[in-house]
Amino acid sequence: MKKMYVILLLSFSLFGQSSKALFHEDFMNRIQLEKNDEIKLTADPVKKSPFLGAVYSFLLPGMGELYSGDYGTGKYFTIAEAFIWGGFAGFSMYGDWQKENYIAYAASTGGVTTDGKDEEFFARIGEYPSVFEYNRISRLNRDFDETYDEQVYFWDWKTDAARKEYRNTWVSSEQAYNNVRFAVGAMIINRIVSIINAVRHVNSFNRSIQNSDQISISATYLPQGNSSMIRLNFYGAF
Numbered sequence: 143m144k145k146m147y148v149i150l151l152l153s154f155s156l157f158g159q160s161s162k163a164l165f166h167e168d169f170m171n172r173i174q175l176e177k178n179d180e181i182k183l184t185a186d187p188v189k190k191s192p193f194l195g196a197v198y199s200f201l202l203p204g205m206g207e208l209y210s211g212d213y214g215t216g217k218y219f220t221i222a223e224a225f226i227w228g229g230f231a232g233f234s235m236y237g238d239w240q241k242e243n244y245i246a247y248a249a250s251t252g253g254v255t256t257d258g259k260d261e262e263f264f265a266r267i268g269e270y271p272s273v274f275e276y277n278r279i280s281r282l283n284r285d286f287d288e289t290y291d292e293q294v295y296f297w298d299w300k301t302d303a304a305r306k307e308y309r310n311t312w313v314s315s316e317q318a319y320n321n322v323r324f325a326v327g328a329m330i331i332n333r334i335v336s337i338i339n340a341v342r343h344v345n346s347f348n349r350s351i352q353n354s355d356q357i358s359i360s361a362t363y364l365p366q367g368n369s370s371m372i373r374l375n376f377y378g379a380f
Contacts, residue, residue: 187351195340203332206340210347219336226332230325237318244311251304252297263295268309272298 190210199206199216203223207216248254248267270276273296277289299305 189348189351190344192341192344195344196337199336199340200333203336206336207343210340210343212343212347215339215343216336219332219339222332223329226325226328230322230329233318233321233325237315237322240311240315240318244308244315247308247311248297252299252308254297255294259295263290264312267297268305268312271302271305274298 195206195209197206198209199219202220204213204216204218204220207213207219210216244264245256248264249256252267254267266276267273270279273290273292277292280286280288299308
């Protein structure tokens with residue numbers, strides 16, 4: 143029994159030394175280190191795309207700034223966009239409402255058959271008391287091609303007050319539609335400025351991450367006579 147114990151002890155000792163040597167060799171092969179060589183593992187933040195920032199701001203001003211991580215100024219472009227859309231909808235509805243009013247007034251008061259009439263016709267009937275007066279002035283100016291068929295394009299306001307009432311409603315509608323055009327222009331400008339601002343913020347972010355936080359790990363093999371050691375070095379840049 144004592145002999146068996148000695149044999150087992152020697153076996154475990156030899157096995158342990160052999161395992162230790164194999165582990166040491168395997169570890170050294172894995173990290174592939176020569177004397178004083180180092181391995182560094184670095185995790186860098188991912189850069190962002192200026193193109194995507196521009197696309198987001200084109201779709202909705204302020205979203206490009208949000209993508210860049212700086213919504214501080216972007217929120218103002220989003221708020222402005224909301225107000226512009228509100229104005230666009232309001233002016234559009236008011237313009238349509240006034241247009242319905244002047245068309246209905248022309249039919250009821252001016253005797254106009256409104257079907258098939260273009261925008262130019264509705265603009266002209268507010269400037270002249272009747273189709274007869276309009277045709278007379280056109281012939282005097284030798285604008286014969288500009289005259290109207292008095293049966294098809296008939297109108298007669300009877301009083302100047304009725305003509306002015308129609309004219310004021312027509313002008314009100316046209317002013318509303320002009321404001322719609324201004325709103326569209328404001329949308330375009332808001333997007334252009336937001337796109338420029340978003341690209342600037344994305345580029346600023348990309349420059350900043352070049353010196354951003356990172357952690358590096360280095361391993362150094364240090365032989366010491368019959369033994370050796372591995373020294374791990376941690377480096378953090380903040």
